[in-house]
Amino acid sequence: MSSTQENIEQAIQRATRPTPQGPSTRAVHAGVERRKAYSALNTPIVQSATFTFKDTADLCDFMDAKLYGGHTDREEYGRYGNPSVWAVEERLAALDGAEDAALYSSGMGAVTSLLLTVLKAGQHIVMTDDCYRRTRQFCRVFLAKFDIETSVVPMGDYEAMEAAIIPERTRFIISETPTNPYLRVADLQKIVDIAKRHRVLTLIDSTFASPINLRPYEWGIDFVLHSATKYLGGHNDVLAGVICGEAGRIKALKDSRGMLGGVVDPQAAFLIERGIKTLGIRVQQQNATALKVARFLESHPKIDRVYYPGLPSHPDHEIAVRQMSGFGGVVSFEVAGDLQTTSEFIDRCRIPYIAPSLGGVESLIEQPALVSFYELSTAERMAVGIRDNLVRFAVGIEDADDIIRDLDSALAGIPDRKLEREWEHRFRD
Numbered sequence: 239m240s241s242t243q244e245n246i247e248q249a250i251q252r253a254t255r256p257t258p259q260g261p262s263t264r265a266v267h268a269g270v271e272r273r274k275a276y277s278a279l280n281t282p283i284v285q286s287a288t289f290t291f292k293d294t295a296d297l298c299d300f301m302d303a304k305l306y307g308g309h310t311d312r313e314e315y316g317r318y319g320n321p322s323v324w325a326v327e328e329r330l331a332a333l334d335g336a337e338d339a340a341l342y343s344s345g346m347g348a349v350t351s352l353l354l355t356v357l358k359a360g361q362h363i364v365m366t367d368d369c370y371r372r373t374r375q376f377c378r379v380f381l382a383k384f385d386i387e388t389s390v391v392p393m394g395d396y397e398a399m400e401a402a403i404i405p406e407r408t409r410f411i412i413s414e415t416p417t418n419p420y421l422r423v424a425d426l427q428k429i430v431d432i433a434k435r436h437r438v439l440t441l442i443d444s445t446f447a448s449p450i451n452l453r454p455y456e457w458g459i460d461f462v463l464h465s466a467t468k469y470l471g472g473h474n475d476v477l478a479g480v481i482c483g484e485a486g487r488i489k490a491l492k493d494s495r496g497m498l499g500g501v502v503d504p505q506a507a508f509l510i511e512r513g514i515k516t517l518g519i520r521v522q523q524q525n526a527t528a529l530k531v532a533r534f535l536e537s538h539p540k541i542d543r544v545y546y547p548g549l550p551s552h553p554d555h556e557i558a559v560r561q562m563s564g565f566g567g568v569v570s571f572e573v574a575g576d577l578q579t580t581s582e583f584i585d586r587c588r589i590p591y592i593a594p595s596l597g598g599v600e601s602l603i604e605q606p607a608l609v610s611f612y613e614l615s616t617a618e619r620m621a622v623g624i625r626d627n628l629v630r631f632a633v634g635i636e637d638a639d640d641i642i643r644d645l646d647s648a649l650a651g652i653p654d655r656k657l658e659r660e661w662e663h664r665f666r667d
């Protein structure tokens with residue numbers, strides 16, 4: 239074929255390119271075509287720390303291409319890139335509707351590398367208060383060492399968010415949606431409007447939503463973070479993190495990753511790619527089960543309060559309906575009782591494992607007072623907004639009826655506080 243003919247064919251192909259596929263199709267197919275090797279269906283695990291050159295001319299061609307922007311489809315050393323990692327990055331970018339993605343060894347590796355890459359001494363961050371605890375710690379304590387200050391504003395207060403911006407100094411607005419543990423939903427349109435007015439960058443930690451339920455990049459958010467350890471991996475067997483965004487910015491992140499070193503191992507990349515293939519059906523089932531669980535708990539007399547954005551009782555229900563296509567697999571609730579009663583309820587559950595994390599196929603349950611806030615007293619926990627009777631339930635892919643039966647029988651086994659109150663009342667008279 240002559241090159242003109244080729245150009246025409248390419249132009250036709252571009253013009254007739256199908257409209258973007260749905261998320262489940264992208265989860266299975268996006269990004270792999272270029273990586274096929276040995277006619278294998280799956281992306282090979284290229285378990286190699288370094289990559290070889292045929293001869294010196296081959297090496298020089300590569301160096302020229304790298305330095306002067308020519309075409310290269312290979313790597314030189316594992317810290318700078320790996321074909322098993324590229325495959326996952328392409329798929330994640332496609333899933334989030336972004337141009338490119340950078341994969342890291344953990345969610346924290348991703349967020350810390352991003353902030354260290356973009357921020358300079360003297361700059362300032364505005365962050366919402368319900369953010370992941372370690373991210374908040376990194377900003378408030380670690381970045382403070384480099385003269386980078388962080389202002390924390392209440393989630394849902396967009397006037398406070400805008401007022402916290404310091405002209406010339408604020409570089410980033412950081413938020414999360416839905417949040418942990420109260421599943422607050424950030425209004426992305428409002429955040430993007432504020433950021434545009436003040437020319438600051440935006441980062442959304444979208445781990446709890448997954449790209450199936452929400453794609454913040456499509457709302458105009460600059461950087462989207464996922465702890466791939468959760469829904470993307472989906473099997474509680476691998477740690478990884480990803481930042482999605484515009485191609486030039488992600489290239490800068492990949493460059494800094496070669497220096498900061500938070501690279502993901504090819505074996506881990508394979509596990510993420512394998513996990514992502516079933517992301518669509520897993521998340522849809524988790525959405526459906528979590529909604530059933532939330533409704534069941536809300537109607538149960540031994541439950542004080544349920545936090546789930548899919549319930550009309552949730553403060554951000556209206557935003558969630560407008561912005562998300564599902565409400566996620568995490569339900570938080572308060573048991574009618576104290577720290578001990580709540581622990582007793584958890585210990586009576588037979589299906590969920592007691593463990594931190596979420597988004598995997600196994601249901602997990604935890605009492606935040608005893609996991610993230612163990613060292614605090616009840617009063618101190620109240621001050622940071624964590625009640626002793628709070629439970630976070632991350633549904634897996636077990637049958638919803640089994641999960642609900644399990645919660646029901648665990649609740650049947652704990653004292654009925656309403657009955658106790660009635661008795662106290664009678665005996666007092």
Ligand SMILES: *Cc1c(COP(=O)(O)O)cnc(C)c1O
Pocket residue numbers: 344345346347370414418443445446465466467468477478479
């Ligand atoms: C787990 C989690 C992180 C951290 O991710 P790792 O993969 O554990 O480093 C960040 N943000 C949220 C919302 C998380 O749930």
